[in-house]
Amino acid sequence: xxxxxxxxxxxxxxxxxxxxxxxEKDLWVQRLKEEYQALIQYVxxxxxxxxxxxxxxxxxxGTRWFGKCWYIHNLLKYExxxxxxxxxxxxxxxxxxALPELDGKTxxxxxxxxxxxxxxxxxxxxxxxxxFGIAHAMALGLGPWLxxxxxxxxxxGVIQYKEKSDV
Amino acid sequence: xxxxxxKAKIKQLEEELAVQKSxxxxxxxxxxxxxQMSSEVVDSNPYxxxxxxxxxxxxxxxxxxxxxxxAVVGVGGVGSVTxxxxxxxxxxxxxxxxxxxxxxANMNRLFFQPHQAGLSKVAAAxxxxxxxxxxxEIETHNYNITTIENFNHFMERIxxxxxxxxxxDLVLSCVDNFEARxxxxxxxNELNQIWFESGVAENAVSGHIQLIIPGETACFACAPPLxxxxxxxxxxxxxxxxCAASLPTTMGIVAGFLVxxxxxxxxxxxxxxxxxxxxxxxxxFPTMQLKPNPACxxxxxxxxxxxxxxxxxxxxxxxxxxxEEVVHEDNEWGISLVDETxxxxxxxxxxxxxxxxxxxxxxxxxxxAESGSxxxxxxxxxxxxEQLMAxxxxx
Numbered sequence: 001x002x003x004x005x006x007x008x009x010x011x012x013x014x015x016x017x018x019x020x021x022x023x024e025k026d027l028w029v030q031r032l033k034e035e036y037q038a039l040i041q042y043v044x045x046x047x048x049x050x051x052x053x054x055x056x057x058x059x060x061x062g063t064r065w066f067g068k069c070w071y072i073h074n075l076l077k078y079e080x081x082x083x084x085x086x087x088x089x090x091x092x093x094x095x096x097x098a099l100p101e102l103d104g105k106t107x108x109x110x111x112x113x114x115x116x117x118x119x120x121x122x123x124x125x126x127x128x129x130x131x132f133g134i135a136h137a138m139a140l141g142l143g144p145w146l147x148x149x150x151x152x153x154x155x156x157g158v159i160q161y162k163e164k165s166d167v
Numbered sequence: 168x169x170x171x172x173x174k175a176k177i178k179q180l181e182e183e184l185a186v187q188k189s190x191x192x193x194x195x196x197x198x199x200x201x202x203q204m205s206s207e208v209v210d211s212n213p214y215x216x217x218x219x220x221x222x223x224x225x226x227x228x229x230x231x232x233x234x235x236x237x238a239v240v241g242v243g244g245v246g247s248v249t250x251x252x253x254x255x256x257x258x259x260x261x262x263x264x265x266x267x268x269x270x271x272a273n274m275n276r277l278f279f280q281p282h283q284a285g286l287s288k289v290a291a292a293x294x295x296x297x298x299x300x301x302x303x304e305i306e307t308h309n310y311n312i313t314t315i316e317n318f319n320h321f322m323e324r325i326x327x328x329x330x331x332x333x334x335x336d337l338v339l340s341c342v343d344n345f346e347a348r349x350x351x352x353x354x355x356n357e358l359n360q361i362w363f364e365s366g367v368a369e370n371a372v373s374g375h376i377q378l379i380i381p382g383e384t385a386c387f388a389c390a391p392p393l394x395x396x397x398x399x400x401x402x403x404x405x406x407x408x409x410c411a412a413s414l415p416t417t418m419g420i421v422a423g424f425l426v427x428x429x430x431x432x433x434x435x436x437x438x439x440x441x442x443x444x445x446x447x448x449x450x451x452f453p454t455m456q457l458k459p460n461p462a463c464x465x466x467x468x469x470x471x472x473x474x475x476x477x478x479x480x481x482x483x484x485x486x487x488x489x490x491e492e493v494v495h496e497d498n499e500w501g502i503s504l505v506d507e508t509x510x511x512x513x514x515x516x517x518x519x520x521x522x523x524x525x526x527x528x529x530x531x532x533x534x535x536a537e538s539g540s541x542x543x544x545x546x547x548x549x550x551x552x553e554q555l556m557a558x559x560x561x562x
Contacts, residue, residue: 010540011540011542014542014543014544014545014546015540015541015542015543015544015545016544016545017544017545022315023315023318029552032552033548033550033552033555034545036552036555036556036558036559037545037546037548037555038545039559040555040558040559040562041545043559043562044562047562055562056559057556057559057560058556061315062552063314063315063316085311085313085314085315086315087313087314087346087349087350088313088314088315088318088350088353089313089346089349089350089352089353092349092388092464093313093345093346093349096344096346107410108410109410110344110410110411111267116410122345122530122531123391123530123531123532126391126531126533127531127533127534127540128540129464131540131544132540
């Protein structure tokens with residue numbers, strides 16, 4: 001259900017400990033620290049493996065996240081804005097990651113550019129509450145989605161390469 | 168142009184004008200508000216056929232519907248039709264929640280019209296509903312209930328949104344995603360608010376409604392989401408390139424089930440279902456009653472369960488249905504049914520709720536507590552959140 005490389009990537013992201021959502025004032029700060037620790041570790045893993053593919057940051061409360069993700073296809077870098085809210089029921093429900101600029105360009109999306117995840121994502125997330133966090137959602141959700149959808153969208157001519165100043 | 172041609176042209180233009188006039192007429196309500204429901208049978212009384220339910224002895228006090236308030240969360244394929252049915256039934260007040268806009272891609276479903284594309288679903292719905300029945304008070308909220316900035320307001324409207332400023336009489340979940348259902352579940356468990364969950368599968372050929380009485384029946388978090396067997400081999404279901412299919416039929420049927428049971432619940436007639444499933448391909452309608460999970464993840468569900476356990480129960484006379492055993496007079500060929508379920512397929516898991524009806528299953532199974540992925544966890548750290556945020560920015 002999850003391919004070996006994703007499984008390996010996942011196993012290198014530290015698991016989280018605190019089960020708390022954004023409505024629980026004090027515990028949420030603890031959870032947020034763990035989220036950042038896991039994300040920092042994941043991004044560093046990616047850099048080490050020469051597979052750096054996203055940056056994220058949040059508002060002060062950690063309830064709204066935004067940043068960039070990119071995908072290299074035929075040596076060209078395609079970059080997209082990424083954003084999502086932390087739902088009040090987090091971490092029982094995963095964040096719904098969105099790429100707003102691709103909204104309406106692919107059927108594998110819900111309104112607002114929320115990516116359509118595979119049937120495996122939700123069961124896997126549910127089995128790993130509260131250990132999985134934002135880093136896991138990126139590795140398990142957005143990463144595989146980009147790998148399948150972006151080459152297809154480029155091939156169909158739906159997205160074109162844009163010269164961009166380096167991040 | 169011939170005289171016949173001109174006549175035909177005039178007829179066509181007259182028809183177009185009539186349509187246009189009816190659209191313009193929407194700017195003013197088609198009728199004045201009616202203070203009291205009358206049971207007088209005249210063409211001009213919009214409530215005569217509803218009040219006839221009293222005369223026929225189906226409902227004791229139909230006019231009570233005018234005092235009742237219902238929140239509809241999600242005004243899409245199911246929610247909009249639900250709101251229209253309740254409006255036509257003369258409900259006192261509707262509180263509508265949705266953050267989406269009307270799109271042309273919605274036109275395979277009922278209620279919304281192409282000229283409404285681009286409007287928010289709640290605004291477009293309120294407009295049509297007030298036109299159908301100006302007696303209904305309609306309150307709209309155009310936001311996403313699952314985000315932290317809206318959730319408290321959502322809870323407050325559930326708690327204070329009725330005609331009398333108290334809690335609404337029933338919440339109807341007509342949303343299309345797990346996150347929103349969980350948000351409604353959280354709110355209703357905390358507020359001790361009775362609600363109906365409804366849903367249509369993404370393959371458009373099955374659906375369900377489920378009554379959730381906090382503490383008394385299973386809440387939405389008591390078990391993984393329930394699915395009605397559609398008798399399709401999931402492996403043959405092609406999901407390539409699409410997220411969701413939908414049919415006006417399935418959505419209309421589910422909305423009908425939902426409002427039918429809402430009316431029975433609110434006006435106290437008949438039996439309100441606890442769970443009613445629908446499989447379109449086989450015309451199969453499973454029903455069941457689900458007890459709450461004593462190990463539910465939602466702490467407010469557990470609190471409500473305790474309260475319910477402490478409450479004295481009314482005497483219930485159990486009427487057990489007579490199960491007739493199928494006996495064949497002769498069986499010349501010695502034919503008998505053999506259970507073909509392979510032994511290893513029968514796996515007892517803790518996550519399956521007790522009492523699941525045949526043909527209804529959980530969407531996925533959960534392992535017993537304390538399993539799932541294992542591996543290194545984050546280290547305890549003295550670094551502050553601000554420092555971590557800065558560190559993340561610097562990478």
